[in-house]
Amino acid sequence: MKTDLRVVKTKEALQEALLILLKEKTLNSISVTEICLKAKVNRGTFYSHYGQIENLFEEYFKEIMKDLITSYQEPYKHVQILITSELNPSTIRIFHHIEKYKKFYRIVFSKNAPLSYYYLLFDQIKELLKNDLALNGEKEIDIAMISAYQANAIVGMVIEWSKQDFQHSANYLNQQLVRILNVN
Amino acid sequence: MKTDLRVVKTKEALQEALLILLKEKTLNSISVTEICLKAKVNRGTFYSHYGQIENLFEEYFKEIMKDLITSYQEPYKHVQILITSELNPSTIRIFHHIEKYKKFYRIVFSKNAPLSYYYLLFDQIKELLKNDLALNGEKEIDIAMISAYQANAIVGMVIEWSKQDFQHSANYLNQQLVRILNVN
DNA sequence: GGTTTTATTGAACAGTTGTTTAATAAAAAG
DNA sequence: CTTTTTATTAAACAACTGTTCAATAAAACC
Numbered sequence A, B: 001m002k003t004d005l006r007v008v009k010t011k012e013a014l015q016e017a018l019l020i021l022l023k024e025k026t027l028n029s030i031s032v033t034e035i036c037l038k039a040k041v042n043r044g045t046f047y048s049h050y051g052q053i054e055n056l057f058e059e060y061f062k063e064i065m066k067d068l069i070t071s072y073q074e075p076y077k078h079v080q081i082l083i084t085s086e087l088n089p090s091t092i093r094i095f096h097h098i099e100k101y102k103k104f105y106r107i108v109f110s111k112n113a114p115l116s117y118y119y120l121l122f123d124q125i126k127e128l129l130k131n132d133l134a135l136n137g138e139k140e141i142d143i144a145m146i147s148a149y150q151a152n153a154i155v156g157m158v159i160e161w162s163k164q165d166f167q168h169s170a171n172y173l174n175q176q177l178v179r180i181l182n183v184n
Numbered sequence C: 001g002g003t004t005t006t007a008t009t010g011a012a013c014a015g016t017t018g019t020t021t022a023a024t025a026a027a028a029a030g
Numbered sequence D: 001c002t003t004t005t006t007a008t009t010a011a012a013c014a015a016c017t018g019t020t021c022a023a024t025a026a027a028a029c030c
Helices: A005-024 A032-039 A043-049 A053-073 A089-100 A102-108 A115-132 A143-163 A170-183 B005-024 B032-039 B043-049 B053-073 B091-100 B102-108 B115-132 B143-163 B170-183
Strands: none
Touching: A005 A032, A005 A043, A005 A053, A032 A043, A032 A053, A053 A089, A053 A102, A053 A115, A089 A102, A089 A143, A089 A170, A102 A115, A102 A143, A115 A143, A115 B115, A115 B143, A143 A170, A143 B115, A143 B143, A143 B170, A170 B143, B005 B032, B005 B043, B005 B053, B032 B043, B032 B053, B053 B091, B053 B102, B053 B115, B091 B102, B091 B143, B091 B170, B102 B115, B102 B143, B115 B143, B143 B170
């Protein structure tokens, strides 16, 4: 099962066309026709690969998710002493990753973005946190539930952050997270 | 500034048409043309009021949000065996409300639903929780952040719940929430 | 009840959508 | 290099979109 070169080419062309158009206008003012025109790809070909523009963006967003994983796993390095013992230091990197790609997260968190983008982020953070999850003999806890709880709590902060157009620094978010966790 | 009777009538007609169509097919297979045909309303009139179908559903969803508020504020009755350590009396009402309207929350949490629905729910829960928020002299905590954190944590559980098509009971969700809060 | 204001209508518009078809061109396989 | 396989293309399709316009009808106002 090789990947046909033609497929790779057209997908790349469509990806790039979308990125170019996103610099000029908003995601849902962009039409399929327009993307295909810029990518020099037949409209039928677009539909056979993606079906809708959202799926094209989603494919790009998956690349960004890869950066989230590596960012999360990369320990300390960029952190300036800050940390308390209460906070899992890896968590820290999530906010920095988002700050780095805030241009795209503005789209992800915009009102008419489909939930599918949100879910990609949510599922990824859930997965990352799940590995670090230490349940001290709490047998009755539904792992899926507590992971969803913790992951989405962090995304909640990001939503708040995005609503203020990412004015705060990533470090501020970390600081707040530490304090919130200490309240409980 | 009175509300013109004609406006009320057309909006009601459009609302009802949407609800009827939602029983037959999914939200994004429904066209504006179709709604207007069923509502006996001119397409131009639809556009002058809503612009897109999502806004029509949003208006309906706001009605459901009113139920969330009254549900949350109404004193708790439905439980037979009341174990105080296992019950979080305020949040259980949120879970019951969602269970009651799960038919609509399936739409709200579907992959291609716009984030705007999510935000309506999130903002409402945030608001409800904010009133009950007791910060014991934690001056440095950003109220907006901790509210977003807590509200979205609960919504996170609901996402997980919806991904299992609301198979669990509202009581199960609440039980889990209590246990999760005790871990911290 | 008569007048004024304003929401709704119908019709038309160019443009987009999503799908399908046979023809073509490009890659893979031998 | 030749054959086979398969992705892409162009063209055409009915349907839907979003917008605009003057004409009409229905409320609001006094």
